[in-house]
Amino acid sequence: MDIKQIQELVKLINKTSIGEITIEEDGRKITIKQKNDPVQNIIASQSYPASAPVAAAPATQNPVATSQPAVAPKSDNLITIKSPMIGTFYRQAGPGKPIFANIDDVVTPGKVVCIIEAMKLFNEIESEIKGRIVKVLVEDASPVEYDQPLFLVDPS
Numbered sequence: 001m002d003i004k005q006i007q008e009l010v011k012l013i014n015k016t017s018i019g020e021i022t023i024e025e026d027g028r029k030i031t032i033k034q035k036n037d038p039v040q041n042i043i044a045s046q047s048y049p050a051s052a053p054v055a056a057a058p059a060t061q062n063p064v065a066t067s068q069p070a071v072a073p074k075s076d077n078l079i080t081i082k083s084p085m086i087g088t089f090y091r092q093a094g095p096g097k098p099i100f101a102n103i104d105d106v107v108t109p110g111k112v113v114c115i116i117e118a119m120k121l122f123n124e125i126e127s128e129i130k131g132r133i134v135k136v137l138v139e140d141a142s143p144v145e146y147d148q149p150l151f152l153v154d155p156s
Contacts, residue, residue: 078154081151081152081153087118
């Protein structure tokens with residue numbers, strides 16, 4: 001089974017109510033599971049080709065925003081966008097490319113907020129909610145864990 005077939009299976013799982021699929025071929029076994037967590041606020045979609053270079057930009061070019069909004073948002077109404085996988089977090093598609101999501105940017109469902117590289121695959125992470133980014137919780141080119149908070153979003 002090649003990477004394209006695996007990507008198509010992941011897309012199929014994400015679009016349907018299938019909870020888990022296991023495929024065994026040529027002595028190799030692949031299991032794809034869908035998380036059933038109503039709090040999850042992101043989806044993984046469209047992967048870049050394995051040959052697409054995404055390099056970490058220098059920290060001086062893309063610092064995680066250090067300034068806070070003029071009025072501190074109430075933390076009780078913020079929604080967290082979390083990582084759907086283990087990998088490396090990127091805020092942009094490559095050096096010199098625009099950053100996907102900054103503080104005070106408005107995101108809508110389907111808008112790409114970052115890329116997570118996992119096993120040489122570059123997965124676009126899309127917002128599932130509408131709101132304004134109030135905080136970026138991860139630095140560019142940092143490793144992230146499954147379910148790790150990436151962004152705080154004010155839905156109001």
